[in-house]
Amino acid sequence: NAGVTQTPKFRILKIGQSMTLQCTQDMNHNYMYWYRQDPGMGLKLIYYSVGAGITDKGEVPNGYNVSRSTTEDFPLRLELAAPSQTSVYFCASSAGRSGANVLTFGAGSRLTVL
Amino acid sequence: GDSVTQMEGPVTLSEEAFLTINCTYTATGYPSLFWYVQYPGEGLQLLLKATKADDKGSNKGFEATYRKETTSFHLEKGSVQVSDSAVYFCALSPPGGANNLFFGTGTRLTVIP
Numbered sequence: 001n002a003g004v005t006q007t008p009k010f011r012i013l014k015i016g017q018s019m020t021l022q023c024t025q026d027m028n029h030n031y032m033y034w035y036r037q038d039p040g041m042g043l044k045l046i047y048y049s050v051g052a053g054i055t056d057k058g059e060v061p062n063g064y065n066v067s068r069s070t071t072e073d074f075p076l077r078l079e080l081a082a083p084s085q086t087s088v089y090f091c092a093s094s095a096g097r098s099g100a101n102v103l104t105f106g107a108g109s110r111l112t113v114l
Numbered sequence: 115g116d117s118v119t120q121m122e123g124p125v126t127l128s129e130e131a132f133l134t135i136n137c138t139y140t141a142t143g144y145p146s147l148f149w150y151v152q153y154p155g156e157g158l159q160l161l162l163k164a165t166k167a168d169d170k171g172s173n174k175g176f177e178a179t180y181r182k183e184t185t186s187f188h189l190e191k192g193s194v195q196v197s198d199s200a201v202y203f204c205a206l207s208p209p210g211g212a213n214n215l216f217f218g219t220g221t222r223l224t225v226i227p
Contacts, residue, residue: 003157004157031213033213035217037220040219041219042118042120042203042216042217042218042219042220043203043215043217044217045214045215048213048214050213056213058214059214090157090158092157092158097213098207098213098214098215099145099146099207099208099210099215100146100207102160103150103158103160103215104157104159105150105152105157105158105159106157107155107156107157108157
């Protein structure tokens, strides 16, 4: 049982480039999340999804886009990368609302924008 | 707004030492409180939780008590092991089960033999 799988683990981008962080879960969870963690800061919610075809903004959505075409996949798209998007990105999933259900996290993707 | 303030790290302890990692929160009403742990190279995983005042969460020898009067949820372990070396995150979920957890900054613990 793989849980939540994120790719790539590391990536360096140039300013203005775009890329997609992939996230897949095999637990049939309805809820999926993208968080970012900046140095010395807590995790901040970027976007979340409560099911296929449904997404919503979190605390820090600017500069990102998401889609949820299947239950398993929740890719995070960065358009026009900026140095402020240098961070560690975590994908997570849960069976229900985050307050009442355990979140299962991926191992993280470290992104550097130069 | 809702937030969590967590003890700054890193923390280095000898094996069998007592551990306390402080966590205080700001929230209206009665949030749910969590400790997540991240071992090297892995994702965060739930360590323990408490959903109402005076509840004590416990797991793997770790404990934390939800103290409404001091708005705290400090993590403790009586005797740490090398295998406890990890980053520990305190988090809260606002009342009503919102689709967001508010995380602290994380505290890196290193236990030396």
